[in-house]
Amino acid sequence: MLFAGYDTPDNHTSVQCAAMIVTDHSLRHLITQILTSAGSPADDARAVADHLVDANLLGHDSHGVQLVRRYVEHIKAGQCKPGTSVVCVNDSGAIMQFDGGRGFGIRVGSEAMRSAMERCKSTGVVLMTLRNAHHIGRVGAYADIALAAGLASIHFVNVVDHPPMVAPFGGREARFGTNPICIGIPGTTNTPSFLLDMATSAVALGKVVVARQAGKQVPENAVIDSAGHPTTDPVRYFGPPQGALLPFGLHKGYGLMLACEILAGAMSGYGTIQPETPRAGAIINNMFSFIIDPARLGDPEAIKHEFDHLIAYLKTTPASGESPVAIAGEPEAQTRAERAKNGIDLPDGTVADLEIALNLAGIENNSLKEIFAIVNHS
Ligand code: NAD
Secondary structure (H helix, E strand, O other): OOOHHHEOOOOOEOOOOOOEEEOHHHHHHHHHHHHHHOOOOHHHHHHHHHHHHHHHHOOOHHHOHHHHHHHHHHHHOOOOOOOOOOEEEEEEOOEEEEEOOOOOHHHHHHHHHHHHHHHHHHHOEEEEEEEEEEOOOOOHHHHHHHHHOOOEEEEEEEEEOOOOOEOOOOOOOOOEOOOOEEEEEOOOOOOOOEEEEEOOEOOOHHHHHHHHHHOOOOOOOOEEOOOOOEOOOHHHHHOOOOOEEOEOOHHHHHHHHHHHHHHHHHOOOOOOOOOOOOOOOOOEEEEEEEEEOHHHOOOHHHHHHHHHHHHHHHOOOOOEOOEOOOOOOHHHHHHHHHHHHHOEEEOHHHHHHHHHHHHHOOOOOOOHHHHHHHHHHO
16 A cells, blocks of 8 residues: 555655655554553544644744654653643633643643533633643634634643743843734634634744754744844754744733743743743643623624624735735635645654654564554554
8 A cells, every 4th residue: 555644745655855745644544653652541642642732733833743752751751641631720610720740732622622612612611720631732723713613712821841032022041932812703604713822932932943943044033042042043042052033023922921831831820931830841831711602792783794894994905916914814824725735845854853753662663664564654
């Protein structure tokens, strides 16, 4: 059987490291296999694999399969605990607070969202916090769960257990994680859902990793070196000594980044990134979320009418005929359609990380050809 994962789009098998193009289907199998071998229950492994590969499909390679190596390292070090379910630590009407117990963030985050959404049926709005979750990945995935049920959601996230990476506005050294914010609002039959999902750093750290792996530059005003000088070279960011990312939008992005820290870190009960909070070297996310039923706020048809007409109005003013005005979520939907058809292009660095992850997971065969064989025969 031809192994679909390493087919080129025109269906000629490619086993070269450079410009390796894989199907999402085969990547899902590969990542599931790696995580299962690393000690994860099969259900968790499949859910994490689906989340990471979906991030690649949507164009967020920073939050895709390149993370698997680190997940395996964290499992082996006892810092990520596969098979752990979320625990509700405060159930108080429209307030629900959860502890993730260092379980896969993708599992405990989904479980917390589903519990909060169930409560939202009676309360109309839920304020949900989740603490102590291993990396939750692409935050938009949790807004997607709500959107599928016709619910809006707003998420503020902080990143701890990990050295800081982002300098405060006016600062020289890193003091924050990349603290993402996400807002999902259900679409209509005419208009796709609004899904704003963004790091509050000018670029996500994973994008700097991917730029270094691909030998590319990062955008201007996104990174400083260890001396505090602006640079577009990801190699100068990593040093050593390591420089810092910058918040997006100067003092405004910095303010939102700080809000994530207080809402998600302090109000979830886990802690912020200040030095008293332990740093074991893994990635722990805390999340502060609102889940909202728009139907409880007014006539759903009137809200949809406004949404449709607003977006149509925005779209009448493209700066050029070639690039229409988009709404948040549309670029990802476009990339998903393109990558589902043509495959996912894995840079050399990601392929190398996958090989290391295979080794760490205890799978003996570790060359690319052998990876194909493992997936093909699993
Ligand atoms: P990004 O800059 O690529 O996109 C940010 C948002 O802008 C998206 O909602 C996108 O749809 C929208 N957008 C992009 N181009 C647009 C256009 N032309 N018109 C209108 N809207 C447009 O995203 P990012 O900041 O690099 O974040 C990437 C991912 O990293 C996100 O999924 C985020 O949740 C994730 N993340 C996770 C963590 C964590 O600790 N778990 C930390 C940081 C980031």
